[in-house]
Amino acid sequence: MTKFSDLNLSPSILKAVNRMGFEEATPIQAKTIPLSMQGKDLIGQAQTGTGKTAAFGIPLIEKIDPRDHTVQGIIIAPTRELAIQVSEELYKIAIDSRVRVLAVYGGSDIQRQIRALKKGPQIVVGTPGRVLDHIKRRTLKLGKVHTVILDEADEMLNMGFIDDIESILETVPEERQTLLFSATMPEPIRRIGERFMKSPELIKVQAREMTVPLIEQYFIKVPEREKFDVLSRLLDVQSPELAIVFGRTKRRVDELSNALTVRGYTAEGIHGDLSQAKRLSVLRKFKEGKVDVLVATDVAARGLDISGVTHVYNYDIPQDPESYVHRIGRTGRAGKEGIAVTFVSPREMGYLRIVEQTTKKRMNPMRPPTWDEALEGQQRLTMEKLNETIEEGNLDEYRATAVDLVNEHNAVEVIAAALKIITKEPDKTPVHITEEKPLPSKRDHFQGGRGRRGKHGQSSYKGHRKTQRRSGNRRP
Numbered sequence: 001m002t003k004f005s006d007l008n009l010s011p012s013i014l015k016a017v018n019r020m021g022f023e024e025a026t027p028i029q030a031k032t033i034p035l036s037m038q039g040k041d042l043i044g045q046a047q048t049g050t051g052k053t054a055a056f057g058i059p060l061i062e063k064i065d066p067r068d069h070t071v072q073g074i075i076i077a078p079t080r081e082l083a084i085q086v087s088e089e090l091y092k093i094a095i096d097s098r099v100r101v102l103a104v105y106g107g108s109d110i111q112r113q114i115r116a117l118k119k120g121p122q123i124v125v126g127t128p129g130r131v132l133d134h135i136k137r138r139t140l141k142l143g144k145v146h147t148v149i150l151d152e153a154d155e156m157l158n159m160g161f162i163d164d165i166e167s168i169l170e171t172v173p174e175e176r177q178t179l180l181f182s183a184t185m186p187e188p189i190r191r192i193g194e195r196f197m198k199s200p201e202l203i204k205v206q207a208r209e210m211t212v213p214l215i216e217q218y219f220i221k222v223p224e225r226e227k228f229d230v231l232s233r234l235l236d237v238q239s240p241e242l243a244i245v246f247g248r249t250k251r252r253v254d255e256l257s258n259a260l261t262v263r264g265y266t267a268e269g270i271h272g273d274l275s276q277a278k279r280l281s282v283l284r285k286f287k288e289g290k291v292d293v294l295v296a297t298d299v300a301a302r303g304l305d306i307s308g309v310t311h312v313y314n315y316d317i318p319q320d321p322e323s324y325v326h327r328i329g330r331t332g333r334a335g336k337e338g339i340a341v342t343f344v345s346p347r348e349m350g351y352l353r354i355v356e357q358t359t360k361k362r363m364n365p366m367r368p369p370t371w372d373e374a375l376e377g378q379q380r381l382t383m384e385k386l387n388e389t390i391e392e393g394n395l396d397e398y399r400a401t402a403v404d405l406v407n408e409h410n411a412v413e414v415i416a417a418a419l420k421i422i423t424k425e426p427d428k429t430p431v432h433i434t435e436e437k438p439l440p441s442k443r444d445h446f447q448g449g450r451g452r453r454g455k456h457g458q459s460s461y462k463g464h465r466k467t468q469r470r471s472g473n474r475r476p
């Protein structure tokens, strides 16, 4: 157990960390903070939700000169929402140190960002495209940057982003510290990253499994056309506080969020074709609990830290084991528990095994819940609500009617009727979800050039991602 007070931090940062309620440093923080403060290049790999943001944020802020109003540190993140979130966490850590942090990302007013850049933030957090845009406009100069951090580094070094990252790094002095962080770091990608670093140290928090032990992992073998009914019933049985449903494509996300709404759930979708304002408002409603189910493409898979997410459902099994790790990592964060359920069509079982081999964790098979079980789950929820209402009291105005009813009917009958009215019965309203083709069978999968575990690993991996990104997933 390492205390923050043992890490040689300045009082202003200790104060901030205390205010944030951090009692002790997480393992990745304990390992990286001292080395990073020495200026070493690092690759930090640790499970989802274990505090990597503060692991790179704290030493970065320590190294900033608050009197110098030039950009001294830059953090690059793959999605706009993540750039915003990282800047907010850093803002909280930096506030007493008088270090200014600014987020720049696409889909939001560039003039406003330019004005904010002129005010002299020392740390800029941004998405690759927008950072590059500002560099080209000369509204962002990185000539004084001493620290570069790539959050979700493996994602950032994938084909879709690497050119932008290279161009950005060309404008940063050679004499700099470079840090890469992620929960996953496939070997070929790590080698690409090392090209930008000086004898980097790999800091891997030793864990037997790549996923968090606090996440219970299940899979359900289910044919494509039955998936939606199974999802509805699962939501009824498990009645999650907040759930994220991941779908493979934008169309799928739209269809799923509409269909869930039709069946009486409060659901909204998030993907890259929505305006940035809409993306942010959906996310805000989800964080506030006004939306119970967030349906998302992989745009929401990486880095997002939303407290209270109890369940993650993979409506489609992800194509990459890494994507699986990040998706389910939206639950079970900062020591909390979570449940992840992955739907696998019978032909995709090979993918499931690949995922399990990578994460070194087996998923438990789960039987699709029946209609009766779904109803039971919902009745349980009604009972909880009733118990709460009884405890709250304040029922005087209903008592006379209750007495009338019980005088007229058998009491059990009355209560059963009331339960029936309150309970959301499992809904069978027909909905349309366009069927997706299953992923190619495992053999095709390898022959088709995705064998990045094989000897042609790196190039095929990159090739694959490139096609995927071209099809509109670049900024998912």
Ligand SMILES: Nc1ncnc2c1ncn2[C@@H]1O[C@H](COP(=O)(O)OP(=O)(O)OP(=O)(O)O)[C@@H](O)[C@H]1O
Binding pocket: 021, 022, 023, 024, 025, 026, 029, 046, 047, 048, 049, 050, 051, 052, 053, 054, 182, 183, 302, 303, 304, 305, 329, 333, 334
């Ligand atoms: N030392 C700590 N003690 C308690 N909570 C912490 C500590 N450090 C970070 N946290 C909190 O834990 C949560 C997860 O942190 P963070 O988002 O940095 O995880 P991560 O490792 O980057 O995960 P991911 O791989 O999903 O990006 C955040 O809410 C953060 O504020």
Ligand SMILES: [Mg+2]
Binding pocket: 052, 053, 151, 303
């Ligand atoms: Mg993170």
